[in-house]
Amino acid sequence: MGNSVSALKRDIDDARALRADALDVTPPNEDGRRPRPRTPLGTVVAFNDNVYHELSDLYDDFRNAWTGQGQDDRHLLLEKVLTWMAKNSHRPIEHKLESIVIGLLYKDLPHPPAGYLSLPDEHVVNRSLQKVPYAFRSADGSDYNVLWPSLGKAGLPYARTVSSTHPLPASSLPDPSLVFDMLLKRDKFEPHPAGVSSLFFAFADLVIHSIFNTDHNNPTINKASSYLDLSPLYGSSDKEFDTVRRKDGTGRLFEDVFADSRLLFMPPSACALLVLFSRNHNYTADKIYAINESGTYRPPRELTAEARLAQDEEIFQRARLVNCGFFMQVILGDYVGAILGLVRDGHSWRLKILDSYRDTDHAVAPRGEGNVVSIEFNLMYRWHAAISAQDTAWVENEFRELFPGKDLAKLTLDDLKKSYRSKMNSADPKAWAFGGLKRDAEGRFSDDDLAKIIQDATEWDAGAFKARGVPEAMKFVELLAIEQARKLGVCSLNEFRRFMGLKPYANFSEWNPDESVANAARMLYHDIENLELYVGMQAEEAKEPGPGAGLCPGYTLSRAIISDAVCLSRGDRFMTTELTPQNLTSWGYADVQFDTDDGSYGGLLTKLLFRTLPGHYGARSAYAHFPFLVPARFQGTMAARDGALVKKYTWDRPTPAEVRTDRDFPRSEEGYMARIGEIAGHDGYAVDTLERLVLGDAALATHRQSFARFADAQIRKESLGGEVKYVDVVRDVINMVPVYWIAALIKPRVQERDLEHHHHRGYHPEKYFEAFADLADYVYINTAPEDEFSLRARTAKFAQSIIEHIDAGSAMVHATRSDLITRIAFRALETLPKITLPGGGAASPTSPASPDFFMDSDAPCE
Secondary structure (H helix, E strand, C coil): CHHHHHHHHHHHHHHHHHCCCCCCCCCCCCCCCCCCCCCHHHHHHHCCHHHHHHHHHHHHHHHHHECCCCECHHHCHHHHHHHHHHHCCCCHHHHHHHHHHHHHHHCCCCCCCCCECCCCCCCCCCCCCCCCCCCCCCCCCCCCCCCCCCCCCCCEECECCCCCCCCCCHHHCCCHHHHHHHHHECCCCCECCCCEEHHHHHHHHHHHHHHCCEECCEEEEECCCCCCCCHHHHCCCHHHHHCCECCCCCCCECCCCCCCHHHHHCCHHHHHHHHHHHHHHHHHHHHHHHHCCCCCCCCHHHCCHHHHHHHHHHHHHHHHHHHHHHHHHHHHHHHHHHHCCCCCCCCCCCCCCCCCCECCCCCECCCCCCCCCEHHHHHHCCCHHHCCHHHHHHHHHHHHHHCCCCCHHHCCHHHHHHHHHHHCCCCCHHHCCCCCCCECCCCCECHHHHHHHHHHHHHCECECCCCCCECHHHHHHHHHHHHHHHHCCCCEHHHHHHHCCECCCCCHHHHCCCHHHHHHHHHHHCCHHHCEHHHHHHHCCECCCECCECCCCEHHHHHHHHHHHHHHHHCCCCCCCCCCHHHHCHHHHHHCCCCCCCCCCCCCHHHHHHHHCCCCCCCCEHHHHCCCECHHHHHHHHHHHCCCHHHHCECCCCCCCCCCCHHHHHHHHHHHHHHHHHHHCCCCCCHHHHHHHHHCHHHHHHHHHHHHHHHHHHHHHHCEECCCEECCHHHHHHCCHHHHHHHHHHCCCCCHHHHHHCCHHHCCHHHHHHHHHHHHHHHHCCCCHHHHHHHHHHHHHHHHHHHHCCCCCCCCCCCCHHHHHHHHHHHHHHCCCCCCCHHHCCCCCCCCCCHHHHCCCCCCCC
């Protein structure tokens, strides 16, 4: 880290030194020529004086934070840099700075690791992979790095990030029980200062259990791979895979299953979220099978047993790639967005960790080269202080049932092993249940029950990170962590900080200014250099909420989390170099992309909730868009930032959607009118008058002639070839004729040439078609709730643009323009064909979808 930070400091110093004045930024050489700045960052900053001034504060922050011993993280330099980039994402300098920051964070940790806790017995990798024309993840993490096939594989030792050179024999360290009682045991519950919800930490459980699974018979071994491969859902071996797979030719899993029984010992919200990812796998497999992009899938009943298994394998592996990609994007969008406070502050910008870029020396920046998690980071991800008050009560009740009559503070690892065996009365994941839920005849849990668990966790405040914040019920788990770290020779807190390029603490008061905590640590450890990594991170002073700070753990933990997130994601080739339409299918690749305009500020968990719990979240529900923030608290935060924005969301707890019948049809127009008013303004509706003026019998006869004229012109213009002509009837005729007709109707002077050559407001004719289709979709069609915000924004912008161009002399200007335009658009687009015609059937000659409809011989064609 130190060398990387020094390089960044040198770049900023170069930029400052190069600025002689606003234009002539460098003095000339003896030959009169001006030298070239030493770095690309220096070049960009030096030649943009405005950006220079904006970055000058960052330079001063850097100068103040850099001590010579390392970066003083109390100056929040990284947070300030990330916040600046979020606010200036449109500037070219941001992209260069972003690549530098990602490089720094990635290089915080060695690749590959320099040491391990032990040596593996043998480097065996999974060589049973099929030779197929697409890449997919092995079950155990083999072959993620093609040069080091076992790098990060499940069943191998943890890496050691920091080699400790500070003599710290266990006999000289304080009793773990005393350490817990004086520094870690919760004195009182304090809600998370930034309003982070309990559901955030339920999702964190999935992240943590994906990459850490310590073998209790040999704690140097990690039974999980070092990749975010959703192993709690699928497992970490082919044998575990087989417990959740149907293998029936569809690529699907059994209903609502997951492979990792450890999750049954977590609060129910973690299991509920994992079930949603299980459902998402099946949704994805169904889509891949139905779309059948390559045309090779057939109904399983038509296949031989061998062919059916091969088809199942391909669909399963592709669906798994998509689901893992979805999981990763939730991590980078929702999870990291909450950690950095980006969602809270209204920023949809995210670090583009997965992207390809070049370093300042033009070398290709490494990605997809593998990863191995370390023991230090295993200890880092034990966030028991953040357990909510409600989940604390659940843990206490579970432990009382598992250990009747036992003092929870005196439990041992043997007690835990025995309780595990007693709780796991079935090895079949199809029979597992949690939170008192029951499975139906098909093996599914009730949507209502899952939604209740998840919405409860969304409402519950997580606990604050702080010294003396861990529930007493977790004491034996904390003691195991302290004892394990000592046995494995884990480094001290200051050794870890030096390794990360952070300034080491000079004394206990600098580590935690709360004198009660500092004095207790001083009595236990005597010298700050003796403070253990695990205890030091858990009881360190926590950050305050602010720009770039959303999770608000201790300073050391906060810095390490971001570096680890970059390494975990950027080191995974299936999230980087192999994240392609070829492997995920075109539909799957599109499905894992962010929509930054969907109302959730760059999240993807919103789509998962809408998709897997249909009808349980309204399209504008804050519970769906911001599930990692407590709605009641975030509403006040958003209102203080933007009073108008807060009204675009609903803040009450969602209720299941009522079932509609044909008797409700007369009420549907109320919804249409409300949507029309939203996108074009509420100015009253003279619907009957408008329809007589524009959609009456006489008007329709005129419109029919216009359609015929436009259709003939389009066919002549778009036809290719000689004696035999070719024309794309759907794209160039059927899609475009209504566009020209609507344009001529609402502004008679707008002719085809105007749309073709002037593109007023930046729209091409094809874009007009898409915009009118969006208009009809938003107003009349039952759109997917995850598209509500982006569709409404696009539609409102287009509607206002069209209204402004309505001819002042037209019949509509004195009536209700907005409703009429929408109705006209819908009526016109009703005539358009469906792009997909099953069986290749042609439209009827009398159908509006047929070219003959527009070219009726009785209609005049000019």
